Amino acid sequence: MLDINVYSVINSIIGACILIILCFFLEKLVIRGTITNTIYFFAVPFLLARLLFPFEIVDRTNFIQVSKFLPSIIQFFRAEILSLPFPVFGLHISIHMATLLSFWLSFISILKCLKVVSTYYNLYVRLKYISSSRDIRTLKILAYIQEKNNFKFSARIIRNKFVDSPFEFGFFKQTICLPSIDYSDEELYFILAHELYHFKSRSNWLKLFNNLLAAVFWWNPLVSLYNASVTSIIEISCDEYATTGFNDHLKAKYLACLLSELGQRQDKKKSQSIHFLSPDKNSLSKRFRFITGKRKKSKMLCGLSAFIIATTFFASYFFMVLPYFDVPASEIQTPEFTKENSYIIRKEDSYVIYFNNEPYIYLECFDESFSDLSIIEKTN
Amino acid sequence: MKNKKLLFILGFIAQVTLSLNIAYANPAYFSAQIIPCSATSDSEIVPRANVTGYQYMEINGVLYKRLWSYTYGRWEDPYWTKA
Numbered sequence: 001m002l003d004i005n006v007y008s009v010i011n012s013i014i015g016a017c018i019l020i021i022l023c024f025f026l027e028k029l030v031i032r033g034t035i036t037n038t039i040y041f042f043a044v045p046f047l048l049a050r051l052l053f054p055f056e057i058v059d060r061t062n063f064i065q066v067s068k069f070l071p072s073i074i075q076f077f078r079a080e081i082l083s084l085p086f087p088v089f090g091l092h093i094s095i096h097m098a099t100l101l102s103f104w105l106s107f108i109s110i111l112k113c114l115k116v117v118s119t120y121y122n123l124y125v126r127l128k129y130i131s132s133s134r135d136i137r138t139l140k141i142l143a144y145i146q147e148k149n150n151f152k153f154s155a156r157i158i159r160n161k162f163v164d165s166p167f168e169f170g171f172f173k174q175t176i177c178l179p180s181i182d183y184s185d186e187e188l189y190f191i192l193a194h195e196l197y198h199f200k201s202r203s204n205w206l207k208l209f210n211n212l213l214a215a216v217f218w219w220n221p222l223v224s225l226y227n228a229s230v231t232s233i234i235e236i237s238c239d240e241y242a243t244t245g246f247n248d249h250l251k252a253k254y255l256a257c258l259l260s261e262l263g264q265r266q267d268k269k270k271s272q273s274i275h276f277l278s279p280d281k282n283s284l285s286k287r288f289r290f291i292t293g294k295r296k297k298s299k300m301l302c303g304l305s306a307f308i309i310a311t312t313f314f315a316s317y318f319f320m321v322l323p324y325f326d327v328p329a330s331e332i333q334t335p336e337f338t339k340e341n342s343y344i345i346r347k348e349d350s351y352v353i354y355f356n357n358e359p360y361i362y363l364e365c366f367d368e369s370f371s372d373l374s375i376i377e378k379t380n
Numbered sequence: 381m382k383n384k385k386l387l388f389i390l391g392f393i394a395q396v397t398l399s400l401n402i403a404y405a406n407p408a409y410f411s412a413q414i415i416p417c418s419a420t421s422d423s424e425i426v427p428r429a430n431v432t433g434y435q436y437m438e439i440n441g442v443l444y445k446r447l448w449s450y451t452y453g454r455w456e457d458p459y460w461t462k463a
Contacts, residue, residue, distance in 0.1 A: 003428040007451070058428045065431060065450065075453075320429055325453030332437050352459065361444065362459035369440035 002055040007322055012054030013220070015316030019047045020226045022312060026305055027229050030236065031286050033295030035302045037237040042306055044206065044230075046313040051213075057317055065324035074323045077101065105219055112215035120208070127175055132156040138178075141188045145196055153199060157192075165261045168195040171204055190257045193242040201241075203234045232283035236290045243291055251291050258284065335360070337373060344375045351375075432456055436463060 023043050029035045076097060083094035133139075138157055145151070155174040163179045176195045183191065198204065210227045217223040243254055262284060335341075335355055342360075345352045353361040353370060363370075431450045436443055437460065444460040 005429050007429040056429050061429070063429070063431050063451075071453065322429060322431060322451045323453075324431075324450050326450070327435050327448045331448075331455075332435050334437055334439055359459050361439070362461050364462075367440070367442065369442070 001058040003058050004055055007320055008056035009054040011056075011316070011320045012050055013217075014321060015313070016047055016050045017220070017222050018312060018316060019043055019050060019309070020222045022309060023047075023226060023229060026309075027233060027286075029301065029305065030233055031290050031293070033290065033293050034298050035305055036297060037233050037240070039302050039305045039309075040233050041206075043309045046309055048209075050313060050316060055317070056320060060318060062319045064319055064321045066321060067324040067326070070321070070323040071325050108218060109216045112218050113212055116208075116211045116215050123169060127158060127169060127177065130158045130160055133159045133178070135159070137185070138188055138192075141185060142176075142192050142196075145189065145193050149196070149200075151196060151200060155196060155199065166191045166195060168198045169204075170199070171208075174199040186253060187257045190242060190254050194238045197238045197241040198234075201234075201237065203238070206230065206234065228283070232286045235283055236287055239287050239291055240295075255288060255291060258287065337370065339373060342370075342373050344370060344373050345378050346375050347378045430456075434463075 023040065026035065026040045026043065030037050030040050079097050081095050081097060081100060084092070087093075135157075138159075142155065142157065146155075153174060155168075155176055158175060158177045159180050160177065161180040163177045166176065166178050168174055168176045174196075176192065178191070207230075210230050214223050214227040239254075243251055246254065337353070337355065342353060342355050345354060349364070351363040351366055352359050353363070353373065355361075429451060432447050433450060434445045435448045436445050438444070439460075443463040445463040446460045447456040448454075449456050
């Protein structure tokens with residue numbers, strides 16, 4: 001049986017964080033060329049599933065109870081900030097730290113998601129009215145790459161002085177944006193092959209998903225780092241495709257082309273240029289390491305990595321981290337019942353002993369040891 | 381060598397994750413009976429992730445018990461009842 005509660009949601013985030021940490025290790029293996037990038041992307045649906053299905057498997061979950069820090073944190077969030085003195089529609093409304101925090105987190109997440117969507121939309125609007133390039137040389141190279149790789153989708157090329165570095169855009173119709181630079185045939189081939197593979201691999205959808213994930217979980221630094229990691233691996237997978245069959249000389253030229261693009265991007269002022277959610281600059285060093293490294297895939301490591309991802313995903317459902325609140329000593333201290341602080345309410349055959357106006361003991365039959373206390377009859 | 385290190389770390393993480401199932405099964409706390417599910421009444425909805433245990437107190441020579449939630453830090457039973 002499945003159940004959702006606050007702690008199962010918290011533990012789903014913990015499980016997702018563990019998968020993200022695994023992805024960081026996988027990224028290093030991909031850069032070294034030891035495993036394929038497919039294994040890295042294999043973790044993405046598991047990460048998504050862990051976040052979308054924050055269930056607890058009842059009676060199968062093992063609880064890890066934490067007595068330090070976590071109870072204090074929970075107590076802090078349970079603290080009542082504001083309580084209305086009068087009921088509203090019969091409800092007593094009180095605001096806790098957790099309520100305030102969840103509203104604040106949600107509000108910022110919504111703003112960030114809107115920012116991501118508006119960035120995409122603004123770029124779409126800016127590119128919509130720019131006419132396609134009619135440069136025959138560029139179109140010939142584009143057609144050559146499409147025919148060579150059997151790409152069945154069409155792509156349009158835009159050249160504009162406000163584009164600071166090549167990028168591709170579009171979920172259903174691909175647009176490749178190039179700066180107004182006179183590229184050589186070789187450079188054009190490198191750039192177009194790289195950008196076309198972005199569309200072929202549908203990496204734009206993954207980028208969009210990751211940007212939205214980073215917007216929703218903006219408060220989690222691991223998710224931001226994961227977003228940068230995924231962006232790097234997407235670029236690396238396109239580089240791998242674009243440099244298939246290249247010798248060292250051609251690889252060096254490809255890297256020189258990448259470097260020259262980075263230099264041009266740094267020359268232009270950011271506000272004056274069209275750029276598409278600029279990727280992490282550190283990803284360039286990773287791409288260099290990948291292209292220049294010897295790629296010897298290990299099938300065993302690929303299989304083991306996939307196994308570890310799947311195992312971690314399923315295992316994360318079988319344990320939960322919970323706070324441990326020990327019972328306060330005052331709660332189990334034997335009270336002294338006197339006529340001033342205690343009384344008994346009798347309802348039919350049962351008795352409830354009240355201590356300091358709070359129900360304290362329930363008796364199915366009267367106990368003579370409480371005979372000193374006054375008895376109040378309660379009828380329905 | 382570096383691949384082996386990474387392989388070791390990955391395997392270690394998987395081992396820790398899997399072994400949690402064994403290591404943390406039914407943790408025992410003194411004077412507490414751990415009950416994974418807490419049900420105070422048939423009609424009341426109680427969260428599942430709730431580790432509870434009975435607390436005992438002697439009043440006038442009679443032993444009483446009351447269910448305490450270690451997860452939520454509150455009493456699950458409204459009163460002390462005879463053990």
